[in-house]
Amino acid sequence: MEQQQENSLFGLSIDSVTAGYLKETASWAKLLAIVGMIGCGFIVIGGIVASMAISSATSELSREMGGSGASAAAGAAMMIFYIIMAIIYFFPCLFTLRFSNHIKVALNANDQMALNEGMRNLKATFRFMGVITIIFISLFLLLFLLGGLGAVMG
Numbered sequence: 001m002e003q004q005q006e007n008s009l010f011g012l013s014i015d016s017v018t019a020g021y022l023k024e025t026a027s028w029a030k031l032l033a034i035v036g037m038i039g040c041g042f043i044v045i046g047g048i049v050a051s052m053a054i055s056s057a058t059s060e061l062s063r064e065m066g067g068s069g070a071s072a073a074a075g076a077a078m079m080i081f082y083i084i085m086a087i088i089y090f091f092p093c094l095f096t097l098r099f100s101n102h103i104k105v106a107l108n109a110n111d112q113m114a115l116n117e118g119m120r121n122l123k124a125t126f127r128f129m130g131v132i133t134i135i136f137i138s139l140f141l142l143l144f145l146l147g148g149l150g151a152v153m154g
Contacts, residue, residue, distance in 0.1 A: 014115075019107050026107075026118075030100035036093035040086040047082020051075035088132060095125040 014022070055075030102118030105111055 022103050023107055026100040026103040029096045029103075033093045033097035033100060036089065036096070040090045040093065043082055043086040043089065047079045047086070050082065051079035054078050092125050092128050095121045095128065099125065 052075065055072055058074050059072075098121040099118050102114045102121060106113075106115035106118055
């Protein structure tokens with residue numbers, strides 16, 4: 001009886017049905033993590049291409065209008081923005097991949113430490129996504145308020 005309580009929390013345990021769900025979840029998580037990491041690479045490549053296109057377009061426009069050399073700055077800003085977005089998206093993908101790998105090891109080897117590590121990475125994924133969501137909602141509200149304030153004052 002004592003050993004049963006050590007292996008379970010409040011009478012819960014991982015039976016064959018739950019193990020099947022976890023194994024399938026780990027497979028889908030691995031797919032999504034790999035596709036997400038490839039997507040991060042495409043975001044960086046897209047940022048480089050977009051920065052080159054913006055630099056080219058703004059330099060052509062500034063030559064015609066006799067303007068300043070802001071084309072390089074605009075292109076660099078675009079590239080930095082895309083790289084930051086790729087970095088932000090990379091971490092949930094990494095945590096999801098780690099979750100998948102640890103859960104598969106835990107289920108195949110009946111390894112409690114791997115299960116704990118997998119669940120820790122799943123928690124990290126959701127915590128990271130939650131913080132990012134709160135940040136983006138806050139920025140959206142701030143921009144909305146500043147836009148409203150600008151409309152009232154202008």
